[in-house]
Amino acid sequence: MVTIKAPIYHAPLACMSSSMQVDHPLSSLRQKSSILTKEIMSFICQKDCYLKEFHTKVVSCSPSKLKIAVNGKKEVVSGFDVICEDTVLFPEGGGQPDDRGTMNGHEVLRITRVSDKAVHFMKEALEPGTEVHQIVDWSRRFDHMQQHSGQHLVTAIADEKYGWPTTSWDLGREKSFIELDTPKISNEQLEQLEKDVNEAIRKCLPMMPRWVEVGSEELQKVRTRGLPEDHVGLVRIVEIESIEANMCCGTHVSNLSHLQMIKLISAEKGKKNKTNLYYVAGDRVLKYLAASIEVEKKLNKLLKCGQDEYAQAVEKQQKTLKATNKSNLLLLREIAVLEGQRYLNQPNRDVIFCLHRKEGDSEFLNMVANEIGSQNALMLLSVGDEKTSGLFLIAGPEEVVAVVGPKVEEALKGKGSFKNGRYQGKASQLCNRPTAENILREHADKRKVET
Ligand SMILES: [Zn+2]
Helix, strand or coil, rough: CCCCCCCCCCCHHHHCCCCCCCCCCCCCHHHHHHHHHHCCCHHHHCCCCCCCCEEEEEEEEEEEEEEEEECCCEEEEEEEEEEEECCCCCCCCCCCCCCCEEEEEEEEEECCCCCCCEEEEEEECCCCCCCCEEEEHHHHHHHHHHHHHHHHHHHHHHHHHCCCCEEEECCCCECCCCCCCCCCCCCCHHHHHHHHHHHHHCCCCEEEEEEEEECCCCHHHCCCCCCCCCCCCCCCEEEEECCCEEECCCCCEEHHHHHHHEEEEEECCCCCCCCCEEEEECCCHHHHEEEEEEHHHHHHHHHHHCHHHHHHHHHHHHHHHHHHHHHHHHHHHHHHHHHHHHHHEEEEEEEEEEEEEEECCCHHHHHHHHHHCCCEEEEEEEECCCCCEEEEEEEEEHHHHHHHHHHHHHHCCCEEECCCEEEEEEEECHHHHHHHHHHHHHHHHHHCCCC
């Protein structure tokens, strides 16, 4: 049974501009509008999606600028907009990102569609009339073809069998998703949909683009969201034999067998009662599997077990960690009390009390201070790395703390604040504790602290 169906008509303008210019009943209308004629175009990359190289001629070249990410940072690059008679490099459209490649050995950094023209942005100028040899970055392009054709197949089966129309899709760098108009997809449904999709791939069905006229009987069979009002020319349809036909300007595989396999990864809650179906197709399935195997190897080593026992092993470790943290906390509190008492029990104790511990937190510092009492000493307490960063607390007679606090903060290259009679904060140079202690001592000498 042949079901001609087009559940999605994404990127209408891009699809329209992919149509070919022909004489048909609307040609008189076309002549009346220059805008309309500009919308009609089809590039060689859309006619032969497997063409990797092409010879053509430069039509125009003008200085331009482009904002691109260079080593993760957005930069404005100066270059040229080069337009050729035709192009084997696909400009973005139909949800598919643009190609990368070279022209006469120079890198093409971006290809955009402006009206019926494909604009190649390059750092180098190519004079009009120059013969150019275009080469497509085939691994990027073929990956896009597999993900895009995979989307058409999943969209068709999800709509036909389950009644979930596709409302949008996104071709991601690692995985892509299809937004389906359904609030939920169960695990069983996801599993069955994946089986159905892969069964279609095993049938090695041809997938070819063709062009049909507006108003033709054939086009009537293709379900679309309608053509834009200003559309003229032929309409490009991509058909998966016996499954669906879809208006689209993108580049596609010529046979479903070229998809190799589709893995549905997850169905996640999307916007407004919709579900985002994440998937990978073709070579990405192998990459995904290779990455998962790498993770598995690392976890086998770390958890000392096979993947069947991961959950159990992690659960056990989490329980142990929780118990250890609880025990550490209790011990730290006990140490805080003991440190305080040890100081108070010294027969001729110094009015200055300095204590540093590598382990501890703000609570530990406050517990030591509480144990000693603000009238019994002027305290500089700290935790963290002895030489670099950590936490500090100054406690003692409130009026002294208020004065020495900012000075100690400066000495320790820290940031803190005075609150409830104590000055506490973060320090970045705990190695300066001797200087901080001297500051405390100077002020303690000026003022009699009760001991
Ligand atoms: Zn498409």
